[in-house]
Amino acid sequence: MIASPAVRRALLALGSATVIAAWIYAFLQLWQTSVPSDLSLPSLDPTRYFSQEDLDRASSYQAFLRIDYLLALVAELAALGLFAVKGPAFVRESAAGRIGTGMMLGMLGLAFVWLSQFPFGLAELWWERKHDVATQSYVTWIINDFLAAGGEFLFISLALLIVMALTGLMRRAWWIVAAPALVAVALAFALVQPYLLPDQHALRDQRIAADANRLAAAEGIPGTPVKVQDTRSLGGSPNALAAGLGPTQRVVLWDTLIRRFSPPEVRVVLAHEFAHLARHHLWKLFAWMALLGVPIAFLVALATRRRGGLYEPAAVPLAIFVVAALLLVTLPLQNAFSRRLEAEADWVALQTTRDPAAMTDLFRRLGRLSKAQPDPPGWDEVTFGDHPSIIKRIEMAQAWKESNPGR
Amino acid sequence: MTGEQPAATPPGEPPGTPPTAEVSPPGERARIVVRDDLERSRPTVFFRLILVIPHLLVLGIFSLLAFTLAFINWFAILFTRKAVAHDMQSRYLRYATHVFAYLNLGANPYPGFEGAPGSYPIDAEIPPSEPQNRWKTGFRFVLVVPALLLGGALGVSGGSSSYGNYYSVGAISAAAFLGWFAILAKRRMPRGLRDLVAYCLRYGVQFWAYALLVTDRYPDSDPLATKYGEPVPDHPIRISEDDDLRRSRLTVFFRLLLALPHIIWLSLWGIAVLFTVLANWFVTLFAGRPADALHRFNGAYLRYLTHVSAYLYIVANPFPGFVGRPGSYPIDLQIAPRERQNRWKTGFRIILGIPALLLAGAIGGALGLVALFGWFVGLFTAKMPPGLRNLGVFGLRYQAQVYGYLFLLTDRYPFSGPSLEQLPAPPAQVPEPA
Numbered sequence: 001m002i003a004s005p006a007v008r009r010a011l012l013a014l015g016s017a018t019v020i021a022a023w024i025y026a027f028l029q030l031w032q033t034s035v036p037s038d039l040s041l042p043s044l045d046p047t048r049y050f051s052q053e054d055l056d057r058a059s060s061y062q063a064f065l066r067i068d069y070l071l072a073l074v075a076e077l078a079a080l081g082l083f084a085v086k087g088p089a090f091v092r093e094s095a096a097g098r099i100g101t102g103m104m105l106g107m108l109g110l111a112f113v114w115l116s117q118f119p120f121g122l123a124e125l126w127w128e129r130k131h132d133v134a135t136q137s138y139v140t141w142i143i144n145d146f147l148a149a150g151g152e153f154l155f156i157s158l159a160l161l162i163v164m165a166l167t168g169l170m171r172r173a174w175w176i177v178a179a180p181a182l183v184a185v186a187l188a189f190a191l192v193q194p195y196l197l198p199d200q201h202a203l204r205d206q207r208i209a210a211d212a213n214r215l216a217a218a219e220g221i222p223g224t225p226v227k228v229q230d231t232r233s234l235g236g237s238p239n240a241l242a243a244g245l246g247p248t249q250r251v252v253l254w255d256t257l258i259r260r261f262s263p264p265e266v267r268v269v270l271a272h273e274f275a276h277l278a279r280h281h282l283w284k285l286f287a288w289m290a291l292l293g294v295p296i297a298f299l300v301a302l303a304t305r306r307r308g309g310l311y312e313p314a315a316v317p318l319a320i321f322v323v324a325a326l327l328l329v330t331l332p333l334q335n336a337f338s339r340r341l342e343a344e345a346d347w348v349a350l351q352t353t354r355d356p357a358a359m360t361d362l363f364r365r366l367g368r369l370s371k372a373q374p375d376p377p378g379w380d381e382v383t384f385g386d387h388p389s390i391i392k393r394i395e396m397a398q399a400w401k402e403s404n405p406g407r
Numbered sequence: 408m409t410g411e412q413p414a415a416t417p418p419g420e421p422p423g424t425p426p427t428a429e430v431s432p433p434g435e436r437a438r439i440v441v442r443d444d445l446e447r448s449r450p451t452v453f454f455r456l457i458l459v460i461p462h463l464l465v466l467g468i469f470s471l472l473a474f475t476l477a478f479i480n481w482f483a484i485l486f487t488r489k490a491v492a493h494d495m496q497s498r499y500l501r502y503a504t505h506v507f508a509y510l511n512l513g514a515n516p517y518p519g520f521e522g523a524p525g526s527y528p529i530d531a532e533i534p535p536s537e538p539q540n541r542w543k544t545g546f547r548f549v550l551v552v553p554a555l556l557l558g559g560a561l562g563v564s565g566g567s568s569s570y571g572n573y574y575s576v577g578a579i580s581a582a583a584f585l586g587w588f589a590i591l592a593k594r595r596m597p598r599g600l601r602d603l604v605a606y607c608l609r610y611g612v613q614f615w616a617y618a619l620l621v622t623d624r625y626p627d628s629d630p631l632a633t634k635y636g637e638p639v640p641d642h643p644i645r646i647s648e649d650d651d652l653r654r655s656r657l658t659v660f661f662r663l664l665l666a667l668p669h670i671i672w673l674s675l676w677g678i679a680v681l682f683t684v685l686a687n688w689f690v691t692l693f694a695g696r697p698a699d700a701l702h703r704f705n706g707a708y709l710r711y712l713t714h715v716s717a718y719l720y721i722v723a724n725p726f727p728g729f730v731g732r733p734g735s736y737p738i739d740l741q742i743a744p745r746e747r748q749n750r751w752k753t754g755f756r757i758i759l760g761i762p763a764l765l766l767a768g769a770i771g772g773a774l775g776l777v778a779l780f781g782w783f784v785g786l787f788t789a790k791m792p793p794g795l796r797n798l799g800v801f802g803l804r805y806q807a808q809v810y811g812y813l814f815l816l817t818d819r820y821p822f823s824g825p826s827l828e829q830l831p832a833p834p835a836q837v838p839e840p841a
Contacts, residue, residue: 090655090657090658092725093655093658093724093725093726094725094726095714095725095726095727095728095735095736095737096725096726096727096728096729097728097729097730099729100726100727100728100729101726103668104658104665104726107661107664107665107668108657108658108661108665111657111660111661111664111665114661146664149664150663150664150667153661153664153665153667153668154667154668154671157667157668158668
């Protein structure tokens with residue numbers, strides 16, 4: 001039976017409406033966190049926690065970085081815009097087939113980006129070194145940056161291999177499968193990522209190791225390994241991360257964090273990172289990527305249609321530009337999602353450690369060391385902040401304290 | 408081809424009129440004339456290192472004089488554009504070429520102590536004295552560095568002090584080392600090794616002519632610019648070159664990163680090739696010829712490896728495909744269909760391959776420098792010098808023949824001389840349907 005055009009249109013509309021509704025439902029599900037929805041954060045004055053001198057220094061320090069970052073963004077978009085126009089000419093530099101040429105163009109797009117970002121990265125390092133925030137030498141930075149570009153080249157090659165192979169199989173409908181396929185690759189990478197981090201060793205401090213065991217058990221993930229990473233070559237800033245999925249998941253503390261922070265502060269960091277694992281934040285992040293990836297892939301398919309779609313390698317430069325532009329447009333949304341996950345990890349850490357004073361001290365010290373502005377301008381936080389601002393994190397600690405009298 | 412090859416005397420013919428400097432048109436580089444017949448005397452080869460000692464002593468003294476003259480000439484050229492004692496320096500370069508041809512088994516007779524032109528089967532022709540560029544002279548000690556590095560890889564630029572240190576570990580030493588065993592066994596220097604020695608000597612004499620201010624012409628690394636004698640027999644694994652020397656600056660700058668997907672794919676494919684080569688070894692050992700499917704599979708991998716290496720070493724410009732399709736790349740490998748192979752050679756293939764691997768390692772050093780210099784030159788001029796490109800092609804061909812031998816694609820031993828590239832280009836292979 002062949003449906004009439006009107007029926008087909010109606011079915012299409014119904015199908016689209018169902019997909020959009022499912023998308024919104026999934027979005028709302030991912031948006032939920034365990035932070036009480038009625039939690040009201042007290043409005044704190046940063047001068048209670050930081051001296052005026054510290055605040056002024058952080059403000060001037062961050063102002064430069066902000067300008068540098070904004071200029072870098074403009075340069076990146078300009079480079080990719082230029083590449084979208086001039087890039088197809090590079091097809092003649094390839095003797096590879098359709099997919100191979102597409103991969104080469106993808107890598108060249110990133111080469112344009114690397115070149116456009118180089119002066120701004122260098123300026124940022126100069127500024128950080130000037131303010132003793134970074135200790136990395138220029139040569140080390142250049143080598144690391146170049147090698148890191150290699151990782152990005154590989155990633156985009158793999159992504160284009162998948163997408164362009166899909167275009168061969170599904171032609172115009174590739175975008176439906178592309179985002180989940182790419183997320184599957186990212187998941188595979190996340191699974192092995194803990195083994196790719198260099199210079200890791202076991203926790204040598206028995207007291208911290210005991211704390212870690214206790215905290216992991218309290219958060220419902222007993223036996224989760226904790227490793228220490230030697231990060232002298234990375235510039236000396238303190239940091240920690242939760243990495244891996246399922247059997248490979250672990251918490252990695254930078255050695256600089258253990259050296260510079262007190263045991264109660266390290267406990268808060270551990271509880272925070274365990275919370276990321278316990279609350280399945282990495283899974284949520286991938287689900288979020290898949291959710292965001294579908295409309296982005298659809299728009300890329302739409303934008304590249306006039307160049308023959310992503311089946312044609314000559315469409316790759318435009319596709320990269322469109323992806324970069326859409327990621328920039330959706331940056332506030334992505335960061336809002338990231339901030340919610342971080343806030344949830346803070347909240348769980350407070351529930352587990354029941355030590356708001358340690359958390360307050362941790363963020364005060366972190367703010368001073370990284371010269372972060374505790375209370376940045378609203379537009380900056382909304383657009384670029386992937387973690388809550390320092391003052392908001394201290395406010396959460398205070399809010400927890402107020403709702404748990406006696407702590 | 409540069410078109411600067413001299414008309415070589417046929418092998419075996421005694422040297423007639425000495426090839427004098429007047430024959431060279433102005434502005435030419437120093438060059439090598441090969442009249443060697445490959446025959447060697449076992450006793451003199453066995454004791455070659457001892458026999459050469461008197462020459463090395465004389466050469467050492469001669470070197471002191473040559474360096475002193477070069478120092479004086481640096482000032483002379485800066486002021487007058489002309490070098491002094493050109494004949495003396497030419498004689499020194501010629502004598503050193505004779506001695507090192509003898510030492511490295513590139514020729515058989517004991518050389519004379521005079522460095523007379525045309526007196527030795529491997530001889531150097533030094534161009535006449537000419538006014539030299541003052542800038543090139545003033546900065547010679549800087550300009551000479553790339554040639555010094557390449558000469559080091561070939562084993563002909565030696566140490567820092569004198570021509571007496573000419574002999575150093577490099578391609579020429581590896582060729583001489585292997586040639587020593589071959590001659591003791593067969594009384595003949597293998598043609599490939601002799602041609603490689605001749606090529607290295609040619610680069611050496613050009614390097615020292617430049618370093619000692621005899622000429623301001625930069626040494627030419629082109630292995631095709633020397634006539635090595637009679638054409639060599641063809642080989643089942645040949646390389647074809649259809650490169651226009653143009654280079655894209657952007658892809659040159661990021662060449663290493665752009666090659667990463669290929670390097671990963673090569674590694675993965677290489678794991679499969681390990682097993683297919685092993686399987687083919689059994690098949691060849693029992694059936695006397697490789698399995699056709701395995702031969703094609705391993706051949707495609709080798710062709711792909713050559714494409715990727717050409718790309719990585721900047722010997723070619725375009726981004727290669729991922730399947731090693733014949734005819735798909737400017738630097739391409741022609742692999743003959745499978746043929747019967749000697750079972751003894753098959754059984755002991757890995758052991759037999761060791762000398763070739765040793766030489767491939769030495770030539771690989773020069774290939775690395777081709778990539779390094781090609782990167783800088785390509786970045787600044789968007790072109791690859793033909794000499795460097797041809798050296799790269801030679802290195803890649805030898806590497807491919809070594810792997811082809813180990814992968815049982817042929818039982819013909821790799822030909823180590825650059826003279827194989829002087830044969831007419833192999834017929835282009837029709838690409839298989841995609």
